[in-house]
Amino acid sequence: MATWDRPSRRLAQMSQVPASEGEPHLPTGRELAEANRFAYAALCGVSLSQLFPEPEQSSFCTEFVTGLVKWLQLSEAVLPTMTAFASGLGGEGADVFAQILLKDPILKDDPSVITQDLLSFSLKNGRYDARARVLICHMTSLLQVPLEELDFLEETFVESLKETKEEESEMAEASRKKKENRRKWKRYLLIGLATVGGGTVIGVTGGLAAPLVAAGAATIIGSAGAAALGSTAGIAVMTSLFSAAGAGLTGYKMKKRVGAIEEFEFLPLTEGRQLHITVAITGWLASGKYRTFSAPWVALARSREQYCLAWEAKYLMELGNALETILSGLANMVAQEALKYTALSGLVAALTWPASLLAVANVIDNPWGVCLHRSAEVGKHLAHILLSRQQGQRPVTLIGFSLGARVIYFCLQEMAQEK
C-alpha cells in the first residue's frame, strides 16, 4: 500500500511546484540579463576576497563563486575570471558592479532580489555558512537594502520550511521513525560527548548529519525561492538547518560531569526560530535584579532565536557577591579615607588599611580563581558543542561580558585548534 501512495504523492508535488512558481512569480537572480548576472557574481567574488582575505578561506571563496556561477547559469568560461575576482584581483571595479546592478530593471524596483537569491543559494545544501551570511549582509548593504529586509527574508524562509514540516504525512512517517532512531543515537552521542569530549565524537556527528540532506533540496529551493519549498526536501533542509535531534540547544543537557564543569545548559531567551542564533554568555551573577542568567539580556534583539548559557551559577553568584562586597568595602574605604583628614587620621590609617586590603584580597581570590578556570573549561566545552552542530547548520553569534567574554575567547581558541 505504501508503494502505491508514493508515486501519486510525488506526482502531486510535481504539479504543485510549477503552479506555485507561476502564481507569485518571485524574480530570481537567474532572470537578470547576462551582463548583470556577471556583475552580480563578480561583485560577490570581489566582496568575498575583501571580507575573507586570509589564505585559509580561499577555498571557501572559490567554491562559493564556482557554485554561484552554476546557480546563475553563467557560462563555464567565466570561471577563471570569477576565481581571479575571489582571490583579490580586480577589486577596483566593485562599486561599478554595484552601480550596474542598481540600474537593472528588475533590481531597480526591488534590490532585495539579490539578497533573497543569495539566501536561497546559500541554503540550498541545507546548511547556512556564517561566512555566507556575512557576505549576504555585505551585499545587502552594498545594494542599499536595509538589513531588516534580510531578517524578514530569513523569517519567510523559516515560515515556509515550517509549513512543510506540518504537512508531514504517512509518507514522512518512515523518515520520522528513522529520526527517532537517530534521536536515541544522539543521546548516546551526547553522553559520549560529555565523557570523551574531543575530535572523535565530532567526526561521528558530522557523518550522521550528512545523509539528512536530500539530493533534491537544491533544485527545489532553487527554482522559485521560498515559495517552492513544499516538499519532503524542504523537511530535509529544515532538519539539517535546525539540528537533527529537533530539540536543538535547549535539548542539550549534560548527562554527566565534564571535567570540572558542574553546570552547563542553554536557556531560551526568546521563543521562535530563525536561520541564525545568538548565544549570550553572562559574566557574573548578583543578588537582586541580576540574579538569573537571562536578566542582563532582556533587551537583546539580535535574532529571533536567542539563548543564554547557564554555567556554574554557584561560583558566578559567589563572584558577584564578592564584587558587591568589594564595592561596599570600597565605600567603607572611602569613608575611612575621609576619616584620615580628621583628628582620628593617624589611628585609622595605622590599623585599618592593611586589614581591609587583606580582606578584599581574600574575598575576591577564591571565586575569581575558580571562575577564571571554569570559564576556560566552559569555553572549550561550548566549542565542542558548536562543532558537533547541536545548533544545526546555522551561524551562531556569541555575545558575552566579563567572564562570559572569556568563555567566548576560549571557545574560539578551541575551535581554531580543532579545525
Place this chain on the structure above:
Amino acid sequence: MDEDVLTTLKILIIGESGVGKSSLLLRFTDDTFDPELAATIGVDFKVKTISVDGNKAKLAIWDTAGQERFRTLTPSYYRGAQGVILVYDVTRRDTFVKLDNWLNELETYCTRNDIVNMLVGNKIDKENREVDRNEGLKFARKHSMLFIEASAKTCDGVQCAFEELVEKIIQTPGLWESENQNKGVKLSHSEEGSGGGACGGYCSVL
C-alpha cells in the same frame, strides 16, 4: 618566484566585437588559436609573467567583451590599468572607424593620464584588407599610441605587441611605481574595510 618579479601590471584589451581580442590573448598566453572561439562573457582574465630587458613583469590581462550587451561592465576594468591594447580588424573598416568611441571611453574612465596605449590591427593574414597599414599608423601617431599589425592566427606580431607595451610601461617609472604605492594603500584600506564590517554588526562564528 614572485620575488624577482619587478611589478604586476594591469593590461586591458578593448575593441569592437569580433576583432580578435580573445584570440590575441590566447595566442599570447597559451600559444594556441581557435577559429571558433566563443564570444567573451563579461570579461576574461589571464596572468602571464614575461621578462623585458632582464626585468620580470607579471601581467594581469583583462580581456573585455566587445559585445554591446556587456558594454556596461567595461568601465569597471579601466581603473588602475597601466596599459591598454586597442584592437581593430584590418578587414573590417567599421571596427577602425569606431576606434574614436573607444578612445573617448578610455579618456572618460581611466584614472590616470600617463597610461600607455597601443593600437593593434589584427587579422593581417586575411586577404580582403580594408584598412591600410598607413592609416592605422597615422591614427596611432595622432593619438600618441604605439602601433603594430598582428595576426593571432599566424602568431605574427602578437608577442611583440605585448613586449613593446610592457617595455614602454616600465620606461615610464611613475606609472608602475605609483601603482605599487597604491597597492600598499589599497591593502590597508581593505583591512580597514573588513575590520569595520566586523564592528558594524556581524561577527558571527561557525
